Amino acid sequence: MFESLSDRLSGVFDRLTKQGALSEDDVKTALREVRVALLEADVSLPVARDFIKKVQEQATGQAVTKSVTPGQQVVKIVHDALVEVLTGEGEPGALKIDNPPAPILMVGLQGGGKTTTTAKLAKRLKEKDGKRVLMASLDVYRPAAMDQLAILGTQVGVDTLPIVPGQKPVDIAKRAKQQATMGGYDVYMLDTAGRLHIDEVLMDEVEQVSAVVNPRETLLVVDGLTGQVAVEVAQEFDDKVGISGVVLTRMDGDGRGGAALSMRAVTGKPIKYVGLGEKMDALETFEPERIAGRILG
Numbered sequence: 001m002f003e004s005l006s007d008r009l010s011g012v013f014d015r016l017t018k019q020g021a022l023s024e025d026d027v028k029t030a031l032r033e034v035r036v037a038l039l040e041a042d043v044s045l046p047v048a049r050d051f052i053k054k055v056q057e058q059a060t061g062q063a064v065t066k067s068v069t070p071g072q073q074v075v076k077i078v079h080d081a082l083v084e085v086l087t088g089e090g091e092p093g094a095l096k097i098d099n100p101p102a103p104i105l106m107v108g109l110q111g112g113g114k115t116t117t118t119a120k121l122a123k124r125l126k127e128k129d130g131k132r133v134l135m136a137s138l139d140v141y142r143p144a145a146m147d148q149l150a151i152l153g154t155q156v157g158v159d160t161l162p163i164v165p166g167q168k169p170v171d172i173a174k175r176a177k178q179q180a181t182m183g184g185y186d187v188y189m190l191d192t193a194g195r196l197h198i199d200e201v202l203m204d205e206v207e208q209v210s211a212v213v214n215p216r217e218t219l220l221v222v223d224g225l226t227g228q229v230a231v232e233v234a235q236e237f238d239d240k241v242g243i244s245g246v247v248l249t250r251m252d253g254d255g256r257g258g259a260a261l262s263m264r265a266v267t268g269k270p271i272k273y274v275g276l277g278e279k280m281d282a283l284e285t286f287e288p289e290r291i292a293g294r295i296l297g
């Protein structure tokens with residue numbers, strides 16, 4: 001499908017003279033290939049440009065190590081720079097959930113994988129961290145979404161807040177908080193409603209809920225295959241409600257994962273998890289090394 005960057009670069013450097021250090025021209029030629037690789041991986045143009053500039057400064061004049069070819073050396077420099085940008089603060093996947101009951105607000109557009117991810121994360125918190133988790137759906141517009149969460153809850157063995165028809169999202173959130181407190185839960189997760197596009201009503205609603213529960217984490221769930229759109233969605237949610245982290249879903253698909261780089265470069269928010277399939281255990285902590293390897297091919 002794609003030619004790997006290492007292959008491309010070894011081609012480029014085969015044509016170049018053997019020198020002791022990477023010359024500016026060598027690096028420029030190589031970085032043209034890197035740029036194509038980044039764009040093919042769906043990294044946005046301004047992000048790719050900035051990234052290349054940074055790498056160019058680092059690479060020029062570096063002594064060529066005897067044990068590797070100049071091509072391999074540039075790939076390593078690019079790889080390390082990718083990892084640096086992709087790495088967020090703290091432990092991968094760490095969530096601020098001490099002080100029970102800790103609210104986690106799940107936000108995002110419809111179809112991005114929010115409900116599935118809520119259940120996957122609840123399962124993970126229960127099984128890996130031994131937490132008692134309560135989940136509640138605030139999607140009053142699609143009764144099917146509430147049922148979906150309840151079904152997933154049964155499947156993963158995590159409690160869901162009983163559905164009371166006719167309640168507003170803010171009232172459901174208050175009820176979830178109360179139940180989590182009274183029931184001795186460690187964490188309660190609120191699966192907010194999604195829309196096909198970002199709109200004022202959706203944002204106002206999320207803002208109100210956020211004000212009521214004061215979430216410890218607000219996680220944006222977004223389809224990793226949507227590239228630049230994912231980044232725009234993240235910026236809008238962050239401006240309006242403030243997000244603490246991102247979950248990129250559908251990373252099991254064909255995409256090369258460039259959205260991850262754009263996401264980090266543009267929003268600066270940590271990518272905490274990646275969704276790798278529809279099954280309930282297909283959620284992993286975000287590993288910068290892995291995505292860097294995938295972007296480079």
Ligand code: GDP
Nearest residue numbers: 110111112113114115116249250275276277278
């Ligand atoms: P929501 O509208 O944001 O709540 O989205 P859903 O959780 O209902 O997910 C929409 C569809 O995407 C469902 O069919 C999920 O099984 C699927 N899905 C969610 N996460 C992933 C993922 O990481 N990989 C794949 N392949 N499918 C996913």
